[in-house]
Amino acid sequence: MMDKKLIDRIAKIVGDENINLNLDRLYAYPPDTEAIREVLALAREERLNIIPVGTESKVNYQRTLKENTLILNLSRFNRIKKVVPEDLYVILEPGILLKEINKNLKSYGVFYPLAKSQDKGTVGGSIGAGIKGTTNERAVLTRDFTLALEVVLASGEKLKTGARVFKSVTGYDLPKLFVGSWGSLGIITEVSLRLHPLERKDDFENISFTAPVMKKVDRVEDDPKIKLNRKIKEALDPSGIFTDFVS
Secondary structure, eight states, X not given: OOOHHHHHHHHHHHOGGGEEEETXXXXXXXXXXXXXXXXXXXXXXHTOEEEEESSOTTOOHHHHOOTTEEEEEOTTOOOEEEEEGGGTEEEEOTTSBHHHHHHHHGGGTEEOTTOOTTOOOBHHXXXXXXXXXXXXXXXXXXXXXXXXXXXXXXXXXXXXXXOSSGGGOOSOOTHHHHTTSTTSSOEEEEEEEEOEEGGGXXXXXXXXXXXXXXXXXXXXXXXHHHHXXXXXXXXXXXXXXXXXXXX
16 A cells, blocks of 8 residues: 555645545546646656556556556546648547547548447557557558657656658657557657548448557567667666556
């Protein structure tokens, strides 16, 4: 159980109404980005472990929960901020449910192929897990539809990556670092997604999804990809604030 004084300090940042202790798991519901930055400052000071979540549909706490863990629930970040149908992109917050996206986009004549009407997950969770599907023997990957991200790093710095217009993405494609990272590199607070016009919807009607899998290994020296991911993790989160997933 986390020390009560520490819980009180967290409550002071996010508000007493935004704290919930459930089954020995401490949840905080940050109301805005500034609250997230303050919580991360406290995490660095007190060596807290942070797990960002949405609906928790893809989280296995048996593998991730440690002592002094704070679960940051981003369900309050649930707005669609801007739809630009002529350039085929949408800007939204990570807590919005996947199944709600296309309901809101239909009137604009566009849709997001990786949003299922029955999905229980959130946009942020789908990016963190790097969900993928196939249709007509063609891969449909979250990373290919993620144009730009706003991320709060362990340092408290707000990082903006990528470009909102698909054809203007140049240089290093940094958003791909965070797709499939399971929240181990930073907290996503804003997402820009690539869309398709509604007339292309038939191309994705038979899409089937592959369940995302968290990989966790003991040895990294034999896998260059895992070693690279570990170096990225150490560079972006040197204090080890976020749960360490090696994939």
